[in-house]
Amino acid sequence: MAFGIANITLIQIYLYISLIYLNILTIGAFITASAIGYSGFISYMFSHIGQFQLENKIYLFSTMNIYVLCGIIVMVVCVSIPLYFNIKNVISNTPGDLINERID
Numbered sequence: 001m002a003f004g005i006a007n008i009t010l011i012q013i014y015l016y017i018s019l020i021y022l023n024i025l026t027i028g029a030f031i032t033a034s035a036i037g038y039s040g041f042i043s044y045m046f047s048h049i050g051q052f053q054l055e056n057k058i059y060l061f062s063t064m065n066i067y068v069l070c071g072i073i074v075m076v077v078c079v080s081i082p083l084y085f086n087i088k089n090v091i092s093n094t095p096g097d098l099i100n101e102r103i104d
Contacts, residue, residue, distance in 0.1 A: 007091050014087045015080075022079060026072060034063050
């Protein structure tokens, strides 16, 4: 118990804060990728770099499909599981253990 708060409550607070950061960064990356993709920058880049010959009105970018949604969900879950165990490991140690590097 630290600061009069139970360990499970601290784990929930830290996990909640970490997931908020993760979601903000994921949404920001998705918006940035969508803006770059739908702006035509990919077509411009491929037509001016290398020997690529693109047909007119070819559709190179799509973020509105089930694969992107599943990928984002898998990414968040894959990050959340180790995050939970790392937070639990740090919270289970006493401040003296953390300061004096007596962590297993």
